[in-house]
Amino acid sequence: MASFKDLALKPELLQSLQDLNFTAPTPIQESAVPALLQGQDVAGQAETGSGKTAAFGLPILHNIDTTLQQVQALVIVPTRELAVQVRLELKQLGKNIENLKISAFYGGHAFSQERASLAHPPQVLIGTPGRLTDHLNRRTLDLTHTKQVVLDEGDKLLEMGFEEEIDQVIGSLPGRRQTILFSATMPEGVKALIANSLRNPQFIKATSTTI
Ligand code: ADP
Numbered sequence: 706m707a708s709f710k711d712l713a714l715k716p717e718l719l720q721s722l723q724d725l726n727f728t729a730p731t732p733i734q735e736s737a738v739p740a741l742l743q744g745q746d747v748a749g750q751a752e753t754g755s756g757k758t759a760a761f762g763l764p765i766l767h768n769i770d771t772t773l774q775q776v777q778a779l780v781i782v783p784t785r786e787l788a789v790q791v792r793l794e795l796k797q798l799g800k801n802i803e804n805l806k807i808s809a810f811y812g813g814h815a816f817s818q819e820r821a822s823l824a825h826p827p828q829v830l831i832g833t834p835g836r837l838t839d840h841l842n843r844r845t846l847d848l849t850h851t852k853q854v855v856l857d858e859g860d861k862l863l864e865m866g867f868e869e870e871i872d873q874v875i876g877s878l879p880g881r882r883q884t885i886l887f888s889a890t891m892p893e894g895v896k897a898l899i900a901n902s903l904r905n906p907q908f909i910k911a912t913s914t915t916i
């Protein structure tokens with residue numbers, strides 16, 4: 706059986722995995738984490754509940770430079786519920802990393818509070834497409850240092866009609882970046898999004914889950 710220790714993650718992350726009782730990586734984690742640690746773009750497909758958050762979360766957290774207060778990783782999610790949930794999971798995974806700040810921006814939050822919090826930008830920002838474009842349009846959010854971006858629940862992002870917002874957010878990111886997409890299903894629209902936003906992606910499909 707595969708072990709998280711084979712994945713060459715920072716000791717702080719291995720410690721939180723132990724604290725969380727994540728004893729072994731799920732299939733999508735076992736395949737996606739090494740590819741992401743190598744810096745590749747990844748398009749990953751696995752069913753709901755198969756551990757996709759940690760599959761992108763562990764490599765992202767591994768690469769954060771906590772000496773810098775810049776948005777280095779951006780996770781785009783379709784709903785505020787998911788924004789809250791992903792932030793919580795990443796906070797748990799990153800709890801042993803000092804000076805790590807993870808924020809979630811979404812509709813229903815006071816915009817002014819989010820803007821004020823950007824005086825000390827988080828290294829990891831999770832956001833819904835509409836709220837992220839609000840910040841970009843009002844020039845309150847600087848994504849010029851964002852080196853890793855995740856489109857989480859790609860199928861749902863498109864079902865909910867966020868194509869334009871996604872294009873705008875992706876368009877405001879540096880060209881030199883790692884782009885990651887995870888989805889439970891791969892309809893044509895998601896394949897087109899992958900073709901437009903990812904560079905030479907590795908496609909990973911995990912069919913079963915062992916959680
Ligand atoms: P998905 O995004 O694929 O729907 P999640 O990332 O939300 O799935 O994970 C589902 C649940 O499984 C979460 O509660 C998460 O904490 C847990 N989990 C993820 N990876 C592992 C693991 N390797 N071992 C045990 N539990 C895990």
Ligand code: MG
Nearest residue numbers: 757758857858
């Ligand atoms: Mg998920």
